[in-house]
Each structure stands twice: as C-alpha cells, then as structure tokens.
Amino acid sequence: MPWPHLAAPREFLAANEAAWVTLSNANYDPALGKALYDRYISELVEAEELGLDGVVVNEHHQNAYGLMPSPNLVAAALTRETSRVKICVLGNALPLYNPPTRVAEEMAMLDVMSGGRLIAGLVVGGGPEYYSTNVNPTDARPRFREAVDLVIQAWTRPGPFAFDGEFYQLPYVNPWPRPLQQPHPPVWIPGLGSPSTITYCVEHGFGYMGVAYYAPPETFARQAVAYHEAVTASGRTFDPELLGWLTTVYVAETDEQAVEEAAPHLAYFQGTLAAGFVGPGKVWMPPGYIDPPALVQFLADLRGMVQGQRPPDAAAAVWKRSPLIGSPKTVRERLLTYVNELGLGTVLALLQFGSLPADLTARSTRLYATEVVPFVREHAEKHFAAKGWE
Amino acid sequence: MTVVDRRPGPRPRTGPTRRTVSVSGRDVTVLRGGTGMALLYLHGLCDIHAVGPVDQWTPLLARLAASFDVLAPALPGYDASTGLEDFDDVEDYVWHLVDLCRELGLAEVAVVGNSLGGWFATELALRHPDLVARLVLLAPVGVHVRGVEVPPFFGAVAPRGIGGAGEARRLLFADPDGAVALGALPDVMTTEQQLLWFSGLAGAARLGWKAPHFQNRKLTERLGRVAVPALVVRGRDDLLVPEEAGRVWATMPGARLLEIPDAGHCLALEHPALADEVAGFLVGPD
Numbered sequence: 001m002p003w004p005h006l007a008a009p010r011e012f013l014a015a016n017e018a019a020w021v022t023l024s025n026a027n028y029d030p031a032l033g034k035a036l037y038d039r040y041i042s043e044l045v046e047a048e049e050l051g052l053d054g055v056v057v058n059e060h061h062q063n064a065y066g067l068m069p070s071p072n073l074v075a076a077a078l079t080r081e082t083s084r085v086k087i088c089v090l091g092n093a094l095p096l097y098n099p100p101t102r103v104a105e106e107m108a109m110l111d112v113m114s115g116g117r118l119i120a121g122l123v124v125g126g127g128p129e130y131y132s133t134n135v136n137p138t139d140a141r142p143r144f145r146e147a148v149d150l151v152i153q154a155w156t157r158p159g160p161f162a163f164d165g166e167f168y169q170l171p172y173v174n175p176w177p178r179p180l181q182q183p184h185p186p187v188w189i190p191g192l193g194s195p196s197t198i199t200y201c202v203e204h205g206f207g208y209m210g211v212a213y214y215a216p217p218e219t220f221a222r223q224a225v226a227y228h229e230a231v232t233a234s235g236r237t238f239d240p241e242l243l244g245w246l247t248t249v250y251v252a253e254t255d256e257q258a259v260e261e262a263a264p265h266l267a268y269f270q271g272t273l274a275a276g277f278v279g280p281g282k283v284w285m286p287p288g289y290i291d292p293p294a295l296v297q298f299l300a301d302l303r304g305m306v307q308g309q310r311p312p313d314a315a316a317a318v319w320k321r322s323p324l325i326g327s328p329k330t331v332r333e334r335l336l337t338y339v340n341e342l343g344l345g346t347v348l349a350l351l352q353f354g355s356l357p358a359d360l361t362a363r364s365t366r367l368y369a370t371e372v373v374p375f376v377r378e379h380a381e382k383h384f385a386a387k388g389w390e
Numbered sequence: 391m392t393v394v395d396r397r398p399g400p401r402p403r404t405g406p407t408r409r410t411v412s413v414s415g416r417d418v419t420v421l422r423g424g425t426g427m428a429l430l431y432l433h434g435l436c437d438i439h440a441v442g443p444v445d446q447w448t449p450l451l452a453r454l455a456a457s458f459d460v461l462a463p464a465l466p467g468y469d470a471s472t473g474l475e476d477f478d479d480v481e482d483y484v485w486h487l488v489d490l491c492r493e494l495g496l497a498e499v500a501v502v503g504n505s506l507g508g509w510f511a512t513e514l515a516l517r518h519p520d521l522v523a524r525l526v527l528l529a530p531v532g533v534h535v536r537g538v539e540v541p542p543f544f545g546a547v548a549p550r551g552i553g554g555a556g557e558a559r560r561l562l563f564a565d566p567d568g569a570v571a572l573g574a575l576p577d578v579m580t581t582e583q584q585l586l587w588f589s590g591l592a593g594a595a596r597l598g599w600k601a602p603h604f605q606n607r608k609l610t611e612r613l614g615r616v617a618v619p620a621l622v623v624r625g626r627d628d629l630l631v632p633e634e635a636g637r638v639w640a641t642m643p644g645a646r647l648l649e650i651p652d653a654g655h656c657l658a659l660e661h662p663a664l665a666d667e668v669a670g671f672l673v674g675p676d
Binding site: 021022097131134136137138142144278279280281282283284285287288292293295296299302303306308 | 467474475544545548549550551552580584585588590591593594595596599600601
C-alpha cells in the first residue's frame with residue numbers, strides 16, 4: 001500500500017537518503033491518504049469479485065513504502081467487505097509487540113470475524129522497523145521464534161496457562177477469542193532464502209513465502225530448491241500451497257506494452273520506495289539483525305545490483321528481473337514453468353506496485369484473474385495430483 | 391639538572407600478541423604488549439577491535455605500551471569475542487569483567503576505558519573498587535542528561551548501498567576528512583574491515599541500542615559512589631558526550647575533568663599524545 005506521490009528515483013535520491021525512518025511525514029497528505037485507502041481497499045475487494053483466492057496485507061512502520069502500520073485494521077475492514085477470499089495478513093512483526101499475545105488476540109478476532117478465512121503471517125519485521133521502534137535488533141530472531149511459539153500456544157492450549165520463556169514471561173495466557181480454524185489458522189512466513197528460515201518453516205508446517213522483489217528470479221528458484229531439500233530431509237510430504245512466491249505481476253495485451261507500462265512504476269517501487277533497505281543510499285539494516293558475513297554479502301549483492309542498472313537496458317532489465325510482467329500468454333507460460341519445475345503452489349501477486357495508477361492496476365488485475373489464473377490453477381491441480389501432492 | 395624529553399617516544403618495535411582467553415565458557419580476544427605496570431584497556435565504539443588494522447596497537451596504545459603492560463580485551467561481540475547473546479544488562483558486563491580480571495590475574499589495576507569501554511569501566515569501579523586502582527575515562531558514554539539531545543549513533547553508522555562512511559566520520563571525528571578518520575572508517579572497506587566493524591556494532595547495540603543510545607539511567611545518581619582517583623577526558627567537539635555529560639562525570643569524588651580542544655568522540659585516535667597525560671595520571675601522586 002504505497003505512497004505514490006514522491007519523486008522518481010533519480011530526483012528523489014538526490015534530495016533524500018531513504019523513504020524509510022527519516023523521510024518526514026510532512027510529505028504525507030491525509031486528504032490524499034483518504035483517497036488512497038479507499039482505492040487500495042477497493043482493489044482488494046475487487047480481487048474477490050474477479051475470482052482470486054485471497055488478498056494480502058502487510059505491516060510497515062514510518063515509511064512511504066507501505067501505509068499499513070496496522071494491517072489488521074485493513075484486514076478487519078476486509079472481513080466485512082468480502083465473503084469468500086482468504087485474508088492473509090503477511091504479517092504481524094512479532095518482536096515489535098510486547099506481549100505478543102496481542103497478535104494472538106487480534107488474529108483470532110480476524111479469524112472469527114471472517115468466518116475462518118485468516119492466513120496468519122508472522123514476521124520478524126524489516127530492518128528499518130527496528131530503528132523506528134527502538135526494539136533491540138541483536139536478539140530479533142530468537143525473540144521472534146519464542147513469540148511464534150507463544151502465539152501458537154495461545155491459540156491451541158486451553159487457558160489459562162503460564163508462559164515462562166527467555167524473552168516473555170506471562171503468568172496468565174488465556175486470550176479470548178480463540179481462532180475459528182482448528183487447531184489454528186495457517187501460518188505463513190516470508191523469507192529471503194535463509195536456510196534456517198526455510199528449515200524452520202518446514203519443521204513447523206508453516207508456509208514459506210519467498211520474497212524476490214529486488215533480486216533476479218533465479219533467487220526464488222534457489223529458495224524453492226532449498227525448500228524441497230528441507231522437506232525431503234524432514235521426511236514430510238510436500239504441500240505445494242506452503243511454497244509461495246511473492247512477486248510483482250503486471251499483465252497487458254502484449255509483452256512490449258506490459259514492460260513499457262510497468263517500467264516507470266516498477267522503477268518508483270524499487271528505486272524510490274525501497275530506498276532505505278535496498279539502493280545506493282542509506283540501508284537501514286540494524287546491527288545484529290543478520291550475521292556480519294550475511295550483511296557483507298547483502299551489501300555486495302546490493303552494490304552489484306545498483307551498479308548493474310544501466311538506464312538504456314531498463315526494459316531488458318525489467319524483463320529479466322520481473323518475469324511475470326508480460327502478455328497473458330507469457331505470464332501463463334512462465335508461471336507454468338515454476339509450477340512444473342519447482343512445485344510452486346501459491347503466488348502472492350503484487351498487482352499494484354509503486355506508482356501504478358488505478359486504471360492500469362484494474363486492467364492488469366482483470367487480465368491476470370481472467371486469462372492467467374484459471375488456466376494455471378487448472379493445470380497446477382492436475383500436476384500436483386499426478387505427483388501425489390495434496 | 392634533568393631534562394625530561396616530553397616528545398612522544400618511538401613506537402615499540404613489536405606489536406601486541408593476540409590470544410584467546412576463556413571466561414565462563416566464552417572466548418575473549420585479548421591483545422597484550424608492552425612492559426611495566428599492568429594496564430587494562432577497555433576499547434571504544436570506533437577503536438582497536440572495532441576498526442583496523444587488525445592486531446596492531448593504535449598510536450595511543452603503542453605509546454602506553456612503552457611504559458605499561460597493556461591488556462586490551464575485546465568486549466563481547468567485538469573481534470572474535472563470543473557469547474554476546476548472554477549479555478542482557480550492565481550486571482552481565484560487570485561480572486564478565488570481574489571474571490576476566492581474575493583470569494588475567496589483575497587486581498588493583500589501572501583501567502583505561504574509551505567511549506563504550508569507559509562506561510563499563512565505571513560500572514566495574516562502582517561495584518568492585520578493589521579491582522580498580524585508578525580510572526581513566528576517555529570520551530565515556532553511559533551518562534545521559536535529559537533534555538540534551540545526542541545524535542543517534544546507530545542511524546549515523548547504518549551502511550550505505552554505495553560507499554560513504556562520511557556521516558559516521560562527521561559524528562565521531564573532529565576532522566572527518568583527515569587521514570585518521572579515513573583510515574578508521576574508509577568509504578570503501580575490505581571484507582575484513584566490514585566484518586570487524588559490523589561485529590563490533592552488534593556488540594555495541596546489545597546494551598547501547600536502547601534510546602537515547604548508550605546510557606544507564608541510574609548511573610548519574612550513582613557516580614557519587616565512585617571514589618577511585620579518576621581522570622575524565624572529554625573532547626570539546628564530542629557530539630556523543632555533550633558538555634553537560636562531562637559535568638556529570640566530574641561529580642565522581644575522585645575525578646578530574648580534562649577538556650581537549652579540537653577533539654571529537656574519537657579523541658583516542660585523533661590525539662594519541664594524550665597517552666602522556668594518561669601515563670602521568672596513572673603513575674602520579676594521588
């Protein structure tokens with residue numbers, strides 16, 4: 001749910017270090033904000049009418065990239081505005097809530113209010129969020145995992161019970177309401193390919209949603225291969241629905257038209273809005289949030305990416321980095337490749353990104369929902385059944 | 391008549407030796423060198439164990455090693471010191487230093503703490519005055535004066551996609567474009583430099599992250615109990631240790647406050663001749 005009214009990347013970066021943490025909220029105009037909420041929520045509702053399976057909302061703080069510091073509020077509106085789609089909150093940043101039973105409570109509310117349509121995304125929270133909330137980043141990951149454990153227990157164990165953890169100690173855990181879905185709503189976790197996250201998801205039966213907005217598509221393919229290896233190692237049966245890909249999608253009549261129309265808005269998304277965790281400027285990556293060697297690698301990849309962006313190759317770069325931008329035929333074929341080769345069962349399509357305006361979003365979403373999804377869904381169901389995956 | 395040569399002495403030909411000491415099951419990297427009375431040096435945010443060159447004394451420490459047996463352990467998370475996840479509060483650091491002193495055979499030792507190390511040195515002296523003979527605090531963090539704003543350290547040192555440690559240098563150095571600043575925090579770091587710096591930042595963040603960064607709220611009212619002779623050195627241009635904080639440090643009963651012109655937070659790097667002042671205080675009369 002981006003703020004679309006900032007300058008294009010070059011101009012923006014000349015005047016600002018990032019779209020996160022320190023970009024003044026004087027840039028936010030509440031009157032324009034009201035129109036944006038109306039528009040974005042309508043687009044999510046429209047997705048149900050077009051036959052998509054679910055809608056996704058996410059949490060970010062103090063930034064122009066995503067205007068949902070509380071995705072649960074938007075999800076609550078969606079429980080009333082929709083009646084069929086899954087409502088995926090991807091997710092609530094558990095370490096930012098103390099106690100995290102607050103998340104167990106709100107998500108249980110959403111599950112009950114929606115009649116059992118919630119998919120519960122649980123996340124560590126992005127690097128910038130740790131600067132914005134002053135939550136200590138050096139134990140973010142163990143704190144997150146303990147909080148997940150607490151939330152799951154809060155949903156599944158009859159209360160009241162005491163929780164005595166390393167980070168959280170609660171004498172009475174007994175949240176009302178409890179979730180409608182039993183034993184609890186599906187849990188999905190987004191990841192950037194860290195082996196420990198993939199293994200963690202597999203071992204707990206959580207969905208793994210690979211995020212690949214800012215990396216070449218082979219990055220996701222590597223994550224998917226690692227996911228399959230982890231499933232095999234665990235002795236579990238692969239469930240395609242639990243392997244997801246979070247990526248930008250734009251569909252137009254022809255490939256050329258799709259690239260041409262999407263390019264400036266993708267550039268705004270990746271160059272302006274993401275400035276702050278990728279890009280040439282400040283990278284709000286707090287100390288201890290990832291291991292130093294991983295941070296060194298992250299920065300090296302980032303520099304390679306930033307320096308690799310040559311304006312004359314912009315169209316080719318879009319094509320190469322965002323394979324789901326094209327004609328219905330192209331997007332279908334590419335998705336089928338992922339289904340066939342990687343067992344991809346869930347696509348979290350970012351159909352509105354950056355400054356993509358309402359008319360282009362609506363047209364692309366309609367083409368995707370009517371000319372891509374039914375075809376891919378039908379093929380995938382047969383393919384998965386033949387493989388013995390349910 | 392005796393003529394005292396006040397010029398900085400030549401650096402010792404041999405640098406420190408590096409070894410790993412085990413303290414309560416955790417590794418502590420210790421650099422040691424020099425001859426004379428033992429001196430425990432607790433490093434700072436941008437100092438030995440945080441910025442290169444690895445395994446070499448900084449010019450200040452090289453001068454101190456000319457007349458002291460300098461022991462410079464890396465704080466948890468820094469360099470190859472392990473166990474950072476076990477450190478939750480000031481008490482953990484104090485007990486760690488107590489154990490470390492015992493492991494190194496140190497008692498009634500001269501303690502020099504720079505920046506972050508100055509904070510922990512003070513917390514140690516507060517609780518275990520028997521371990522600390524004299525205390526030198528160079529640009530110590532740890533004291534926060536309400537209403538006096540200090541720029542957020544961790545925002546200034548956040549990495550950048552393309553080069554540029556300029557913001558960090560401007561926060562930390564009096565001369566951010568000088569050779570000392572550029573040597574410590576170059577715009578383009580080698581992998582080794584990055585690993586050292588990022589590891590250290592995690593070490594610093596473990597207790598220092600809580601805003602305003604690097605403070606123990608209770609320290610101000612407790613400083614009156616630090617009775618050991620102490621020398622507090624503050625750079626007049628230190629953005630992390632404002633003038634008001636310097637006045638708070640001076641409330642330690644045995645303290646003398648020395649303010650250095652043209653000096654920022656990294657005065658230990660930019661003003662190595664301070665070693666003479668430090669040495670003079672450590673061996674001088676009470």
